[in-house]
Structure formats: C-alpha cells, structure tokens
Amino acid sequence: MLRSCAVFLSILAASACVPRSMTVGDAVFAPRLEHGSAVTAAVMADGARLPILSFEPGNPRAVIIGLHGFNDYANAFADPGPGPWFAGRDIAFFAYDQRGFGRAPGRGHWAGDRQMARDLVEIVSLLRQRHPGAPVYLLGESMGGAVAMRAMALPEAPVVDGLILAAPAVWGWKTMNPFYATVLRIAAHTVPSVRLTGQGLDIWPSDNIEMLRALARDPQVIKETRIDAVYGLVGLMDGAYEASGNLGVPVLFLYGARDELVPSGPTAAALEAMRGSNAPVTALCYPEGWHMLLRDLQRQTVWDDIAAWIDGEDLPSGRRDLRPCGTLALD
Template sequence: MRGFLVFAWGLLASIVAITSNDASAFSPRLEDRLIRVKASDAQIIPLRLWGKQDAPSAIILCIHGFSDYARGFGHMLAALDTANTSLMMAFDQRGFGETASRGQWAGHDVMISDLHDVLLYIGERYPGLPIHVVGESMGAALLLVAMHHPKTSAFFKSTTETNSAAQQSPSTFRTSRTNSNPQVQSSILLAPAVWGWSAMPWYQVLSLKLFSQLLPDLRLSSQYARRLGVRPTDDPTVAAYLAKDPLMLRDIPTSMIAGLSDLMSEASLLMPKKGHRSLVVIGTRDEVIPGSAYCAWLAKSHEIATGQWIVQHDGFHMLTRQMKSDAILISLSNFLTSQLHHLEQDPPPMKALKC
C-alpha cells in the first residue's frame, strides 16, 4: 500500500503542503484575460492570456502538468519575452483548473482533441503567427503524443519546411500560409512525464491497477504528501503558494492516476518529432519522475532523438519554479530567440543522467 501511495504522491507532489513559509514571496502574475473556448464536443476550455494581445509577434502556448492548471505559467512571460512583444496563452486541461469535469480523467484522445481545438482557435485569431509550445510534466507527455497523433502531427512544423519559408528569428517569422492553419515552430518539454508502466516496479503497477479497477473513485488527500517526503521544488515559497491555491487539484481519484499512467506509457515510446525544433529539459534531482524512468525512455526509443537537451544538475521537477529557475528561464529564452533555421541535434543525455 505504501508503494502505491509513494507513486501516487510522486505524481501529485506539486501540491505538497508547506504552510509555514510566506507564500507572498512567490506570486505569479494573474492572467490579463480569460477566454472560454468552445471545444469540438461543446465543452468549455478556459484559456488564459498574458502579454501583448494586439498584434503580437509570436504566440507561446503552455500546457500544464497533473493537478496544476494554466495559471502555473504566469511567472514565465517576463523572462521569456524581454521585448514585450509576445502573447502567452495557457489552457486548463480537461479535468483540471476551472473545467466543468474537474476531478475526472478525460482520456488522452480528448486531451489531444482539446489541444487541437486550442491551436485552431489561435490560428483563426492570429493567422500566420509563429507558435511555440511549452509543455510541463504531464503537459510535456501530451505534447510528445500530439507530435505524432494523426489529429495534430501536421501542426508541428519540421525545420526543412521552415528553412524553405524563411531565414528569420522565431520572434519575427510569419508563415507563408494564407489560411488559418496553426504552425508550431518549436516545442519545449520540461521534465516530461515519461514514467511508463514498463518502467514501474511490478508491485506498483499491480496496486495501482487494482485500486483503479476496484476503487476508481477512491480519493487520495494531499495531507499525506509531506509525510512521504517527495518534493517537486526546493523553493518553499512556491510550495506554500501552491498549497493555498484553491484551483490546484488536491483530492485525486485513483482512476485519474491510472489514466495519467496510460498517457505516460504512450509518451515513453516517443521522441520529439524528427526534424521539429525541440528542447527537452530534465533535472537530476527530479523526485517526481525518477531518473530510471528517463533512462528507460531514452533506451527503448526507436526514434532517433533530435533537437536539444538540457540536464540541470540538482534541478527539481518544477524546473521554472525552483531555486535554480533563473538559469532554466534564460536557457528557454535563448532557445526561443535563436535563429529558427538553425537546428541543433544533440545526442541523448545518457551520461548526464547517469544511465
């Protein structure tokens, strides 16, 4: 039973309750605007906006992690867009934040469909603008799946297409298309949740599947998180802020954790789309996704790993919300503003992760 709880709270560690510190020291910027986008099944997707809404030069779309929601990116825009010319967007994924199905796992096909609908919404309202997608944890896992999913893979542009269209920076590049189809120019995957079933201990798999089948509505309370000692961040003010945020999902049914595990398993079989400009960032002190899971992901992939990799020594799971977040944010900014036609292809960081 304890093994199951450790696993569950490793996934839910973003809501560790540390209440003795001053949460005001970490205060992400509230969204400038909240738009309610109607999905293809008529459900509402809350879409939060920060930054330049009138004629922005680029769109940064963020996809949040498990138990989190879109506002978890509110602290990033100032660091990623020093010129104040971009519009950052993030949406509450189905089952999280302010969605009507809060606390229910939608399934990754529905989640992919929501991402598809949000990208179409962006393409219709900002035609021709470059889009850069940032996924964190579960959001990065969904991003991996989306790069290869038949419904969304065409949105993720390869560098060969980009080279023939322009030789400009991502902050100024506009696609040559005249229609509203969105074009994702680059993707950033922060601490991707790639802890597949095959990389978990057998007893962990057995207990989770047993609980999700027999007691799918059994809810795990966040009061146990601190006792298990799993920390997503070493910044106590971040943990304090998250513990007090009413939109963080705290009581999680086992069915949601099993659904997340299915998504992670699918993502663990995939690498960023070949030829698509991507950056993967991993911390060596990630206490949520174990290093063994990252190593298993890199070892069993049949795709040639392309793009750039950053492994931060002693970096925690919440790479942009930890004590060493400044270095990560600078790296992300440099990646977004570097020349779009220049694709670096680093080897998988097996040695840095001590695989």
C-alpha cells in the same frame, strides 16, 4: 504519488468497479476562442469551456502554449511562472486549464489522453488563426509535456514549430516497477473513487518553498486525487513514451538533477528515442533543478535558455552536459 500505491493492498478485496472517465459530448460546435482585450477561454467542439490565461504583447514574434502538470492548472504559468516574462519579450504566452483540472469541466475526473490531445490540437489551430505567421511552440510541464507528446502521435497532430518539454511525464506502464503497476491496476478496478493525498511521502517537487505553500493554499489545485485519475495519468505517460521517437519537430528537453517525481531511467529512454528520430533535439540538465523547473529558484536560467532556443541563439546557461542527471547521456 504513484509510489504510495502499496498502501492499497489491504483494500483489494473490495467489490469490482471500473476506472471512471468523464463524459465528453459529441462534436456539435465549431471550436472558438472567447476574448475581448485578451483571450479568456477556448470553447471546444462539444461545448466544453477551457479557461485560458493569456499574456499577449501587441505584435508577438512567437507564440507559446503552456500545458500544466497533473492536479495543477493554467495559473502555473503566472507569476512566479514564465508567462509574464515571455510576454515582456514579445512572445505571446497562452495557458489553459485542461479537462478535469482547475476551472475546466469534470474537475477531478480523467478525460482520457486522446481527448486531452485533441483539445490541444484545436487550441493550437485557434491560436494560429489569431496570430497568423507567428511560430508556435508547445511548452509542457510534467503531465503537460506528456499531453504535447501524445498530441504529436495523433493522425491530425497539431501544426507547431517545436516542443519544449520540462521534465515530461514518461513513467508509464512499460517502465514502472511491476509491483506498483499491479497494485495500481487492481486498485483502479476495485476502488477507483478512493482519493490519495500524498501525505507522508518525503518527495519534494521544487526548492521554491514559498511557491509550494501558495499551491497548498490555492483552492483550484487538486489536493485529493482519485485512483482512476492516477491510472489514467499512467496511460497518458505510456502513450507519451511510445511517441518519443516520432515527434517530428525540434525538441528542447529540460530535466533537473534533483527531480524526485519522474525517474531518470524512463526519462533517459524517452530522450534516446527522440535522438533517434529525424528531428533535432537539444537536451539540458540543471544540476540544481527540481521537477518544477519553470518555478524553481533558478527558473530565470531556464527561461533564458528557452527564449534563446526559440530565437536560434546560443543557450546562456551553457549546460549541455547531462551527466549530473544520472543515466541521461551527453549530447
């Protein structure tokens, strides 16, 4: 989507505006979960209600919190996503709609990377209280991976046992083509409410065509994106990139050789920074993997590797060689 910014050169003479972020209220409540037989939502300190999709076995041996990608929502982890599969293996899986996406408040508007990270901190705390003693892992897909990384840079970072980063979005200002960055900055400050559709771009996020068609039909998936939301996303990716060397917990890093959305260059640089930290990093490349690794046709292989990593076992795929992923280096 960012690669289409050049089309806005013809409208840079528009009247001056500023990127708009959604309004977030003051902290006046104690955060809480809404639940009956299953968790249905998390209510944040400002009263914002973030819907939760939960797959919860009776006595889970671990907890995964799923963070969806840009313009998506928690349903990304429902079938054909991994939520039910992990629950069938006694691993509780929770995914929530982040502010601005799906059924959460402020649909279509950017909440700010710090607010999104703070929401994650609160949700981790609430789910730890629900399942005391169970190890907790963050599974972030694309933008969700960036939110997880950004949260680890907060002074009040979430208490988790590991990060699972599936094609994390780390293509920020520092690694973006200067021309694209300049056009996006100007457009965000002149025509922030103009919406992008991505039509006409020959970019494929997955080889799972049936799943992509379902996304196109899903009314909760955002199809037209405000420029200032893209601008906010790049800022988040920048923060995630900066946090790469200070995550402080074990990391499982997943990337597909066919990824057409997050370039391998900044991905390799972020991975190198992670390896320079004190926390252990396991990095996997899937030669037939695309950007949406968790829902690609070979998704089962990815899920098996995640479960094995959580359990401290040898990874079934055995794909530790990152050479098929371009500039990514071998462990």
